[in-house]
Amino acid sequence: MSTYSTNQFKNGLKILIDGDPFSIVDNQVVKPGKGQAFNRVKMRNLKTGRVIDKTFKSTEKVDAADVMEKEMQYLYSDGEFYHFMDQETFEQFAASQAAVGDNAKWLKEEDVCMITLWNNDPLLVDPPNFVELKITETDPGVRGDTSGGGSKPATLETGAVVNVPLFVPEGEVIKVDTRSGEYVGRVKQ
Amino acid sequence: MSDASGWRCLGPLQRLRQRAFLCAQIRSFFAARSVTEVVTPVLSAAGNTDVQIEVFSSDGLHAEQSGSYLRTSPEFFHKRLLASGSGDIFEIAQVFRKAELSPLHNPEFTMLEWYRLGFQWSSLAAEVTELINVLRAAFELPVMQVCSLSYQQLFVNLIGLDPFAIDEDGLNEVAIAHGYHGAAMERVTALDFLFAIAVEPRLEHDQGYLIHDFPIEQAALAAPHPEYPDRCLRFEFLWGGVELANGYQELTDATEQRRRFERDNQSRLQSGKPTLPVDEHLLAAIDAGLPACSGVALGVDRLLMCLLDCDSIHQVMPFNAGNS
Numbered sequence: 477m478s479t480y481s482t483n484q485f486k487n488g489l490k491i492l493i494d495g496d497p498f499s500i501v502d503n504q505v506v507k508p509g510k511g512q513a514f515n516r517v518k519m520r521n522l523k524t525g526r527v528i529d530k531t532f533k534s535t536e537k538v539d540a541a542d543v544m545e546k547e548m549q550y551l552y553s554d555g556e557f558y559h560f561m562d563q564e565t566f567e568q569f570a571a572s573q574a575a576v577g578d579n580a581k582w583l584k585e586e587d588v589c590m591i592t593l594w595n596n597d598p599l600l601v602d603p604p605n606f607v608e609l610k611i612t613e614t615d616p617g618v619r620g621d622t623s624g625g626g627s628k629p630a631t632l633e634t635g636a637v638v639n640v641p642l643f644v645p646e647g648e649v650i651k652v653d654t655r656s657g658e659y660v661g662r663v664k665q
Numbered sequence: 666m667s668d669a670s671g672w673r674c675l676g677p678l679q680r681l682r683q684r685a686f687l688c689a690q691i692r693s694f695f696a697a698r699s700v701t702e703v704v705t706p707v708l709s710a711a712g713n714t715d716v717q718i719e720v721f722s723s724d725g726l727h728a729e730q731s732g733s734y735l736r737t738s739p740e741f742f743h744k745r746l747l748a749s750g751s752g753d754i755f756e757i758a759q760v761f762r763k764a765e766l767s768p769l770h771n772p773e774f775t776m777l778e779w780y781r782l783g784f785q786w787s788s789l790a791a792e793v794t795e796l797i798n799v800l801r802a803a804f805e806l807p808v809m810q811v812c813s814l815s816y817q818q819l820f821v822n823l824i825g826l827d828p829f830a831i832d833e834d835g836l837n838e839v840a841i842a843h844g845y846h847g848a849a850m851e852r853v854t855a856l857d858f859l860f861a862i863a864v865e866p867r868l869e870h871d872q873g874y875l876i877h878d879f880p881i882e883q884a885a886l887a888a889p890h891p892e893y894p895d896r897c898l899r900f901e902f903l904w905g906g907v908e909l910a911n912g913y914q915e916l917t918d919a920t921e922q923r924r925r926f927e928r929d930n931q932s933r934l935q936s937g938k939p940t941l942p943v944d945e946h947l948l949a950a951i952d953a954g955l956p957a958c959s960g961v962a963l964g965v966d967r968l969l970m971c972l973l974d975c976d977s978i979h980q981v982m983p984f985n986a987g988n989s
Contacts, residue, residue: 493846505767509901509911510885511717511857530846531862533854
């Protein structure tokens with residue numbers, strides 16, 4: 477297994493602590509005048525998303541986590557797993573529901589997602605920042621009212637529910653920011 | 666630095682004048698007390714053996730010498746001056762420590778070092794406090810309240826632990842509870858960890874702290890405590906959580922000093938670090954008669970940082986490791 481020395485620590489580096497993969501968020505060197513130097517590190521557990529503080533002796537070696545990010549195309553869900561394909565190698569990967577989590581509601585077939593692989597297994601699935609999805613259900617709006625002011629919930633083809641302006645009708649394709657879950661605009665077909 | 670403005674000094678030009686003003690204030694403080702300013706060599710044939718300090722090296726100073734070292738502190742030359750009969754001295758010295766870089770560290774920095782003959786550590790600690798408050802006044806800051814605590818009291822008050830009543834395993838357990846990750850630490854390293862990670866962040870921002878009676882393992886060049894064999898006459902001045910000054914009632918026993926240097930080199934070998942030639946001139950000077958004295962080193966960049974309420978010494982340095 478490869479290792480990193482603390483002097484290689486930088487934000488985004490992936491390390492293995494107590495069997496879990498972590499990504500470094502902040503790294504600070506602390507050194508008493510006549511004493512041992514330490515690296516005080518904030519890091520995110522890539523499985524749980526929780527951020528913790530750990531301190532290492534400087535120059536200590538830490539195991540690297542075999543974590544990499546790859547763009548992959550979403551193919552389909554079989555109800556248990558979400559299947560993705562690396563468009564360069566055509567290799568397919570099955571992501572568990574735990575890996576996809578809440579992001580399942582943004583997954584549309586053929587969209588390209590960012591997959592975080594740990595030991596070659598999907599650990600996290602990040603949808604594109606913007607997705608274009610069709611409204612499958614919403615209350616009839618007030619036609620011609622494009623002045624804004626007021627919104628209504630709309631269910632999209634993937635099951636996500638977002639607030640849209642009153643004038644946006646059922647059947648319309650809209651653009652949504654997946655990071656905030658907010659309506660961005662209508663998509664001209 | 667590849668960008669076109671990389672040649673420029675860092676920070677506002679006002680910082681240059683503030684630093685000059687600070688140094689002038691320091692000089693007048695010592696002039697009023699008849700402490701002589703000295704200039705001592707940056708390069709020496711001998712190095713600092715301290716296990717946690719890495720020295721820069723250079724070419725020999727003359728044909729018969731294979732190499733030399735950049736000073737990590739002017740301490741060894743100062744003690745040779747004291748043993749030569751110089752009387753009270755101070756220096757504002759550029760010093761060098763390899764691989765130290767953080768908001769509070771730069772490989773080259775400015776150290777104010779001074780020695781007072783016949784002073785007990787406590788008199789020198791009082792003078793450090795006086796200097797800090799004179800400088801605060803010069804920078805139009807109110808008098809700083811300074812809290813004097815032993816190393817033991819500090820640990821007991823802030824993290825509820827008596828560092829002299831707990832063994833190595835116990836210290837490691839507490840360290841893990843404070844987020845330590847890695848192989849079990851030696852007692853002295855575990856104490857460093859708790860001091861830096863658990864104690865310092867709990868200190869009040871605008872309060873001064875005089876911490877004294879450090880563990881004997883951290884004595885370096887300090888005299889042992891006359892009552893407690895596990896402690897030494899070393900003190901530190903902290904401004905909030907920032908270590909500003911480190912002082913000793915000086916060890917005047919050359920045999921004990923040689924033993925400490927040799928133990929340093931043993932530890933260096935064990936941790937795969939290069940050993941360093943012990944300063945024989947210093948040991949001979951101590952042997953010839955280092956007068957009873959106390960000495961202290963104060964980080965001038967950190968002091969300026971604190972006086973100007975900056976977050977990093979790099980905000981008060983025109984040139985640092987990134988553009989030197």
